[in-house]
Amino acid sequence: MAVSLDGIAALPLSSADQEFREELQTWLAEHLVGDFAGQADRGGPDDDDNWELRREWERELGAGNWLGLSWPLEYGGRSASMTQEIVFAMEYARAGAPPRAAFHGESLMAPTALAHGTDEQKTRLLLPMSRSEVVWCQGYSEPDAGSDLANISTKAVREGDVWVINGQKIWTTFAHHADWIFAIVRTEAGSARHDGLSYMLIPLDQPGVRVVPIRTMLGDSGFNEVFFDHARTSATNVLGQEGDGWSAAMTTLGHERATSVLNYQFSFAREMGYLQTLARSRGALADPVLRDRIVDSYIGLEIMAYNNLRSLTTALQQGKFGPEASIGKYYWSRWHQEFTEVAMDVLGPDALLGTNWGTGPDSTAETMRRSFIRARAETIYAGSSEIQKNIISERVLKMPREPKGTGR
Structure with a gap:
């Protein structure tokens, strides 16, 4: 049951997409070396571990023109397609590059500036971000x-x-x-x-x-x-x-709940590979209950991939991220919590070891322990699961609004 990033994001690639992919693969092979290599698990979207190296890597990405891929050329981007953004996320995860340090600016504020900002604001705000000069x-x-x-x-x-x-x-x-x-x-x-x-x-x-x-x-x-x-x-x-800031705020939240799923999805695929390695080395696959839960997690990851592609396709058709983005946010956050709970059961007593690097004999196990703790907050940030369910029921399924003032 090997995990393939190609299988998770099987997309029909045009000749331009394939050329983009080959350029990216070559650049990563040439630049993801030395101190940058082997740092894929050091830090995360709310974990500033390894911060200085991650900032240095962001500057490397900026110098290579890999920041703000979808932004227009005049704002420092590449005018990349959504397919190319997916290819970037896939290849970035496959190469094991460091976790991004510029997520909030590039993925949240920048799309809001493009949608609501003046031409002067777009130039002033986006060009420095394309060079990784501001956090x-x-x-x-x-x-x-x-x-x-x-x-x-x-x-x-x-x-x-x-x-x-x-x-x-x-x-x-x-x-x-x-x-x-x-x-x-x-x-x-x-x-x-x-x-x-x-x-x-x-x-x-x-x-x-x-x-x-x-x-x-x-x-x-x-x-x-x-x-x-x-x-x-x-x-x-x-x-x-x-x-009218609420309108701009919803643009930011739409991107937070939708575009971020690509990075999560491919990092989860890497974690799935870690879990399979741990399960084999520790004999967990001999336990039929654990084996069934691991298979269920794998199926859930595949469902996540197809749902993400569906959500992105809907966004392309509508020209924006709508309330459907809440489906992905609700799904991946709950899936990841359950997945990391399976990982802790595979680790057994080792799940109680420390979470600082070097506190245990197995770096893969350390990665999964840190992931388990980080996952506890994932059903809260970017809108809690309860809020996501309300959005899905009221704005996607058009069900009656939740009664207010009921004391529940």
Whole structure:
């Protein structure tokens, strides 16, 4: 039951796609060497382990023009097709390249800038990202606004040509490494819920910003609290219309729930290979119950691949990522939690060893232990599973809205 990345993403490739693939394979073979080699499992989307090397690798990608693939040429991209983006994710995972450090800017803020920004903003924001010169983080969640994102209370007041921001964001991934934060803030006094919000870009290196790391179970500080105390940003740093930030925010969330599945899908395929290796070496395949659960996990990964392709096809037809993206987010987060639980049962007592590199005799087992802990949060971030189910039922299946104020 070998895992093949080709089998997971079997796509009909045009001659241009095949040429793109061969160029990428050649570039990775030439550049993924030395310190960059063998780092595929060091870090993740909310784990800043191995950060400096990952940033150096991002600069290498930028120099090779592999950042912002789908962006227009004038903004530093390649005008790549969706198929080519899938090919990139597949080959990147197959080569075992380091986890990406620029996800929040390239995959979340940039598509929002392309959809809602002015020509001046697109040029100003995207060109530096295409060269990996700036790191972004996402300022959505607050102590009283997590899954209920419309409850945002961070405020900004216009003073001439600047906005003055006061409030707090939490669970802000990589804020302690970032240069800028894209945040949803309330810019209309007296507004409530979805109204009166603006999508604002705020520099973090200023006196009015304080970043406080949050230590996780893995021992890192990928998450942070960000406090704004009369922080300032230019009036030109609002994407979209002032007061209509909810629309821009939904564009970001659509991409977070949809495009990120490619990177997850192929990293999960690599983890499936690790699990099979561990199961064989530890005799777990002799246990019929464990063997059945491993097969079920494999089938689930194949289902994920086909569902992802269906979602991406729908997005191409509609010209945007719609509520269907929630199907993929709900599926992969639950699948990965169950998958890593199977891995812990395969490890047996070794599942209780440490999660820092070098704490156990088997680096593959260490990788799976860290993956198990990271997976606990996956059904929460980017919208909890409960929120995803509401979106799917109400906006995809057109079922009646959930009653409000029922006390449930």
